[in-house]
Amino acid sequence: MTLLTVNALSKKFKANDFYSLQDATFTVNEGDIVGLVGKNGAGKSTLLKLLTKALRPSHGSILFEDKDINVQANVLDDFGIMIEPVFYPHLTVEDNLDFFLNIHDKKEYSQNIESTLKLVDLWEVRKRKPKNFSFGMKQRTALAIALVTEPKFILLDEPFVGLDPVGVNNLIEILKQWSIKNKTSMIISSHQLKELESICNRYIFIDAGHIKKQISNLEQPSQMSIILKSLDDKTSAVLEELVRSYQLHYKNDRLIIPNSLSNQDLNEVLGKLAAQDLIAEIEKQEDELENLFVED
Amino acid sequence: MNRLTIPTLKMLLKKKETIITLLFSLYPLLLFIVDWFHTNFMQIGAPKNSLGFLEFFSGVESTQYQIALPLVAFIYLVCTIFHDEISSGVLFLYKDIDRTKILNAKLGALFIIYFIYFGLTLLSSLITYYFSIIKKPYASGKFLPQSNSDLQYVVLTIISIMLVTIIILSFASLLSIKFGNGVTIILGILMMLTASIAPQLKTVKYLFPNGYVNSAFNIAWIVMIVISLVYCSIMYIISDKIFKKLEF
Numbered sequence: 001m002t003l004l005t006v007n008a009l010s011k012k013f014k015a016n017d018f019y020s021l022q023d024a025t026f027t028v029n030e031g032d033i034v035g036l037v038g039k040n041g042a043g044k045s046t047l048l049k050l051l052t053k054a055l056r057p058s059h060g061s062i063l064f065e066d067k068d069i070n071v072q073a074n075v076l077d078d079f080g081i082m083i084e085p086v087f088y089p090h091l092t093v094e095d096n097l098d099f100f101l102n103i104h105d106k107k108e109y110s111q112n113i114e115s116t117l118k119l120v121d122l123w124e125v126r127k128r129k130p131k132n133f134s135f136g137m138k139q140r141t142a143l144a145i146a147l148v149t150e151p152k153f154i155l156l157d158e159p160f161v162g163l164d165p166v167g168v169n170n171l172i173e174i175l176k177q178w179s180i181k182n183k184t185s186m187i188i189s190s191h192q193l194k195e196l197e198s199i200c201n202r203y204i205f206i207d208a209g210h211i212k213k214q215i216s217n218l219e220q221p222s223q224m225s226i227i228l229k230s231l232d233d234k235t236s237a238v239l240e241e242l243v244r245s246y247q248l249h250y251k252n253d254r255l256i257i258p259n260s261l262s263n264q265d266l267n268e269v270l271g272k273l274a275a276q277d278l279i280a281e282i283e284k285q286e287d288e289l290e291n292l293f294v295e296d
Numbered sequence: 297m298n299r300l301t302i303p304t305l306k307m308l309l310k311k312k313e314t315i316i317t318l319l320f321s322l323y324p325l326l327l328f329i330v331d332w333f334h335t336n337f338m339q340i341g342a343p344k345n346s347l348g349f350l351e352f353f354s355g356v357e358s359t360q361y362q363i364a365l366p367l368v369a370f371i372y373l374v375c376t377i378f379h380d381e382i383s384s385g386v387l388f389l390y391k392d393i394d395r396t397k398i399l400n401a402k403l404g405a406l407f408i409i410y411f412i413y414f415g416l417t418l419l420s421s422l423i424t425y426y427f428s429i430i431k432k433p434y435a436s437g438k439f440l441p442q443s444n445s446d447l448q449y450v451v452l453t454i455i456s457i458m459l460v461t462i463i464i465l466s467f468a469s470l471l472s473i474k475f476g477n478g479v480t481i482i483l484g485i486l487m488m489l490t491a492s493i494a495p496q497l498k499t500v501k502y503l504f505p506n507g508y509v510n511s512a513f514n515i516a517w518i519v520m521i522v523i524s525l526v527y528c529s530i531m532y533i534i535s536d537k538i539f540k541k542l543e544f
């Protein structure tokens with residue numbers, strides 16, 4: 001089912017003589033997780049801000065569930081938005097969520113506060129003010145606000161920026177869990193292609209304000225191959241077990257690990273291989289998304 | 297008032313800018329600590345047995361206005377409510393709630409804070425008057441002034457300062473939606489100065505509500521309120537237009 005229809009959407013800022021976004025046309029279906037990629041200044045944030053109505057289009061339209069979002073207020077009721085990590089720094093984490101639910105008249109979601117804060121690992125610090133939080137904690141505070149009302153549609157602008165590798169993996173896990181649980185659609189802009197690949201099923205590539213390419217289901221998803229040392233009976237059994245339980249592929253001495261494998265699983269797999277002293281070399285495959293940036 | 301007003305008010309009451317602003321309402325209590333009242337601290341001529349509570353209160357309010365600091369603190373608070381929230385993207389939290397509703401809630405909460413400030417000033421004046429001032433020779437010990445004409449003058453003074461404050465806060469809000477904090481604070485202070493000087497100039501005397509304090513009571517209070525309403529409505533309409541079109 002199509003949730004979002006973007007039609008010939010364009011934006012030219014008064015100060016500029018060029019379009020920051022021109023004739024963008026695409027749709028997003030229920031459950032789609034769309035990666036929005038492009039160079040600096042390509043127009044990703046502009047597109048996302050148009051979708052949140054922080055900017056008004058110069059031309060074109062945006063329909064959400066067949067309603068033109070720019071015609072009336074409160075159309076974004078079902079949206080979770082994190083364009084910038086925002087919250088009131090002088091309110092505690094808990095009060096921020098409470099304020100958000102209050103202004104949107106969604107007190108019925110108060111019972112979600114605990115589970116959402118636990119999901120983003122802020123439950124313990126819920127009485128603290130985000131003012132002095134670390135960057136990652138601020139990011140997660142904003143994310144909790146975006147998620148607490150169980151939105152149907154989530155918009156995230158560069159959610160991985162500034163997070164350490166563990167933070168990035170946690171965020172990916174959170175988003176994955178969330179999309180599985182709630183069938184949420186998402187548009188996520190990022191320069192971290194590997195991270196996007198582990199959650200997105202579609203990609204929109206923007207260059208200089210134009211949508212240059214849309215890709216569904218990468219033909220050759222990014223993956224890692226581990227070249228193994230020669231096997232004996234015992235290690236063969238270990239390998240077979242791994243292939244079966246984590247749904248991996250093994251051919252020509254190579255164990256192929258898809259990028260979609262969760263962080264924890266990846267660690268377990270590598271741990272078990274390392275325990276048998278099986279790893280000879282690790283290779284990373286070139287991938288389609290990265291090629292987009294190299295062309296032309 | 298709408299459903300956003302109370303959450304907005306509660307949120308604002310937790311800001312240190314709000315607390316600092318409200319602290320200025322405790323200013324009459326200073327008189328307990330500092331005993332320089334007789335050195336012309338309050339600018340009310342006070343012969344023996346003459347100073348009633350309401351006159352004292354209007355003196356407190358006038359002094360608060362003249363020292364300008366409380367109003368500057370209010371203007372700074374306005375900056376955090378509008379410009380700071382716009383430039384930091386905090387407005388994303390409101391998603392696409394009708395912008396007029398958001399504006400009304402912010403202005404509503406701001407004016408409620410002003411009324412709290414006014415009420416606290418009244419309260420701390422009451423405490424100061426009845427626990428301290430009343431012991432002085434120039435205090436009359438009465439709530440109301442001696443004569444009817446004094447009463448009318450005092451009431452007009454109190455109302456006019458309230459109205460001028462509301463006009464200046466509306467003006468600052470309008471500026472803060474459009475401009476940065478520097479511009480808002482400077483133009484806000486200029487407006488304060490203009491409003492203080494205008495009543496002393498023949499040509500522009502009647503531009504501000506405080507130009508009418510010496511006029512006939514029956515007309516003056518109505519005219520004051522009407523011109524303030526006109527100013528505030530015009531500024532509200534412009535604010536609403538700009539806020540609706542605002543991009544961030």
Ligand SMILES: Nc1ncnc2c1ncn2[C@@H]1O[C@H](COP(=O)(O)OP(=O)(O)OP(=O)(O)O)[C@@H](O)[C@H]1O
Nearest residue numbers: 013015016020038039040041042043044045046047
């Ligand atoms: N408020 C604005 N006023 C004028 N020009 C703007 C404004 N916002 C963005 N632009 C311009 O629009 C173009 C697209 O910017 P945008 O922020 O959408 O890029 P982006 O793809 O998000 O880049 P990045 O990867 O660096 O975040 C840029 O040329 C930028 O300078």
Ligand SMILES: [Mg+2]
Nearest residue numbers: 044045046157
């Ligand atoms: Mg951007």
